[in-house]
Amino acid sequence: MTPSEPRINDPAVVAELTALHEAYEAALLGNDVDKLTDFFWDSPMALRFGVAESLYGAEEILAFRKARPVMDLARKVFNTKIVTFGSDCAIVTIEFVRGVGGIRRHGRQSQVWRRFPEGWKVVSAHVSLVPEFYMEHAAQQIGLSIPEGLQEGVRKNLERSKSIAKPFLDISLGADVETASVFEP
Numbered sequence: 001m002t003p004s005e006p007r008i009n010d011p012a013v014v015a016e017l018t019a020l021h022e023a024y025e026a027a028l029l030g031n032d033v034d035k036l037t038d039f040f041w042d043s044p045m046a047l048r049f050g051v052a053e054s055l056y057g058a059e060e061i062l063a064f065r066k067a068r069p070v071m072d073l074a075r076k077v078f079n080t081k082i083v084t085f086g087s088d089c090a091i092v093t094i095e096f097v098r099g100v101g102g103i104r105r106h107g108r109q110s111q112v113w114r115r116f117p118e119g120w121k122v123v124s125a126h127v128s129l130v131p132e133f134y135m136e137h138a139a140q141q142i143g144l145s146i147p148e149g150l151q152e153g154v155r156k157n158l159e160r161s162k163s164i165a166k167p168f169l170d171i172s173l174g175a176d177v178e179t180a181s182v183f184e185p
Contacts, residue, residue: 001161001176006085006086007086007087008083008085009082009083009084009091009132010084010087013086013090014082016120017084017090017092017113017120020039020120023039024033024122027039028073029074029075030071030073031068031073033062033065033178035068036065037058037061037062039121039122039124040058040061040121040123040125041058041114041116041121041123042058043057043058043123043150044056044058044059044121045057046058046061046121046123046124047052047123047124047125048061048124048126048158049062049126049128050126050127051107051128051129072098072099072100072101073098073115074098074099075096075097075098075107076096076097076098077094077095077096078094078095078097080092080093081093081094081096085176087115087131088114088115089112089113089114089115090112090113090114090120091110091111091113092110092111092113093108093109093110094108094109095107095108095109096108096109100129103140105129106129106130107128107129107130108126108127108130108134109125109126110125110126111124112124112125135151135155135158
C-alpha cells in the first residue's frame, strides 16, 4: 500500500458501518420513515433505485418512503459484505430473502455510504429482486414439491417446451384477426 492509497477495511471503520447497517435494517423492517430518511444524504444528488422505482434526490426518496405499503417487510439478510476505503467511504452489499405477496423472493441491495461532517449517509442505493425460476414459482403456487434429484430434468423439459412454443408465440396477428370464435349460446 502506497501512502496515497486509502486504507481498505480498517477494522474500526468496518465496525462503524456494521452498526449503521444493522440500525438501517431495523428501521427498514420497522418502517421507521424518520430514521430511514436520516440515513440518506439530504441532497438532490442522492439516488435510490428500487425494484420498480428510480428515485432522484432526497425529496423523491422521502415521498417513496411515506407512500410505501407496510406489509411483507420482514426479510432474512445474508451474504453481507462491507468494504471501506479510508475512513469516509464504504460500500455495503447484502442478499436477502423475503415474502412478496406470499411468494418467496431472493433480492440484492447495495449502498454507497459517505462520511459527512454530520455523520455517515447513504448517497446511492440499489435494490433488486432476482428473477425466480418459473418451475419453483409454479410448483409453489400449486403446492407441489419437486424432489431435488428431478429438478434439473423438469427445468430441461420446461426449456424444451419454451423452444417448441417460441415460433407460435412470435407470430404477430393484426388487430383485425379473430384468433378464436366466441361462442354465444
